[in-house]
Amino acid sequence: MAFFQCPKCKNTWQYNISKCPDCFLDLERIKSTKIKVIGISKVKISSVFHPKTPYYILVLENEKGNRWVQKSIREHKIGDEFRPKPSKNKQTVSIWKTKYDILETIEKTIELIGGIKINEESKILILPTLISAKHPYLADNTSPEFLDSVIKFLTQSGANLKNIKIAFQSFDNVPIEASAQKSQLLNVCLKHKIAVLDLAKTSFLKKEVAGLNIQISEQAFKNDLIINLPILKLDQKKKIKGATNNILTLLSKKDYLSFEENNKILKVINKVLPEYLNIAEGIYIQKADKVVTYLGLIFASFNSLNLDKVFTEVGMIKNLPEYLKDIKIEHIQITGRHPGELQYNIEKIY
Numbered sequence: 001m002a003f004f005q006c007p008k009c010k011n012t013w014q015y016n017i018s019k020c021p022d023c024f025l026d027l028e029r030i031k032s033t034k035i036k037v038i039g040i041s042k043v044k045i046s047s048v049f050h051p052k053t054p055y056y057i058l059v060l061e062n063e064k065g066n067r068w069v070q071k072s073i074r075e076h077k078i079g080d081e082f083r084p085k086p087s088k089n090k091q092t093v094s095i096w097k098t099k100y101d102i103l104e105t106i107e108k109t110i111e112l113i114g115g116i117k118i119n120e121e122s123k124i125l126i127l128p129t130l131i132s133a134k135h136p137y138l139a140d141n142t143s144p145e146f147l148d149s150v151i152k153f154l155t156q157s158g159a160n161l162k163n164i165k166i167a168f169q170s171f172d173n174v175p176i177e178a179s180a181q182k183s184q185l186l187n188v189c190l191k192h193k194i195a196v197l198d199l200a201k202t203s204f205l206k207k208e209v210a211g212l213n214i215q216i217s218e219q220a221f222k223n224d225l226i227i228n229l230p231i232l233k234l235d236q237k238k239k240i241k242g243a244t245n246n247i248l249t250l251l252s253k254k255d256y257l258s259f260e261e262n263n264k265i266l267k268v269i270n271k272v273l274p275e276y277l278n279i280a281e282g283i284y285i286q287k288a289d290k291v292v293t294y295l296g297l298i299f300a301s302f303n304s305l306n307l308d309k310v311f312t313e314v315g316m317i318k319n320l321p322e323y324l325k326d327i328k329i330e331h332i333q334i335t336g337r338h339p340g341e342l343q344y345n346i347e348k349i350y
């Protein structure tokens with residue numbers, strides 16, 4: 001975990017209070033490089049947020065002597081180095097908990113799935129969730145903080161803002177500009193001076209997959225990296241709305257609406273698309289009754305189906321959408337946090 005330190009008096013905080021209250025200087029973000037387990041408590045009594053027992057609460061310490069606690073279902077020994085292993089398998093799903101710093105959690109989830117290689121020349125297309133003209137607190141659209149953190153992550157990884165595009169498409173009668181404004185996502189694009197792209201105005205290419213004829217925006221094939229940025233949700237009709245639902249934003253409006261009722265497209269869409277990165281916002285989750293609950297997680301994977309499946313596992317969602325029923329959780333490599341230590345029934349929590 002990262003800490004925030006005053007460059008002058010060296011006071012340190014676990015969260016970014018932006019300026020030191022004594023010196024009025026901007027705090028520096030300092031990443032932990034070496035983490036050790038220095039304390040362990042075993043918990044045997046379950047609670048609403050921690051239904052699975054026993055679990056362990058670890059006291060962790062970094063090389064600078066800063067300490068914090070973390071839950072784990074794996075047993076550790078005092079003195080163990082604490083270091084989740086990155087995976088090189090592109091099908092892996094990484095999970096990390098976000099406390100105060102979304103950017104740090106994004107860095108961690110991407111590092112855990114092997115990282116991304118980008119440079120100044122890389123053309124990047126970001127696909128946030130933008131489906132309604134609603135305020136961020138309703139968790140209907142990607143939150144402005146999340147999009148902002150993804151952009152910061154890309155620039156610090158070497159991307160040039162001029163080569164990043166953020167794409168939206170309206171599938172109802174609400175103009176996409178109105179949704180972009182009310183969701184505050186437009187502000188984020190303007191702040192970073194990033195080009196906004198209305199996919200409806202792009203050209204569409206005809207593709208055929210598993211007997212379905214579909215039209216996909218040519219933008220899907222014109223960039224070096226596509227980042228799918230779903231906000232995870234529960235849904236009355238679809239059960240969940242995950243990463244695979246969000247990538248359908250690349251379809252033509254006609255196809256999107258005709259396939260909306262059809263689960264088959266979700267199973268096969270990835271076969272006609274180039275490989276893309278999914279970074280899923282699972283911090284505040286909108287439930288089927290539209291009430292918003294807290295989960296505090298970010299998931300990343302190059303496989304949207306695996307990511308959606310892992311989300312249902314963490315959220316203990318029993319009523320699975322058709323497209324996820326054949327995927328076995330045991331076959332998915334999961335890194336970062338173990339679902340067993342994060343699980344609770346999101347449907348039942350208010």
Ligand SMILES: [Zn+2]
Binds near residue numbers: 007009010
């Ligand atoms: Zn200071």
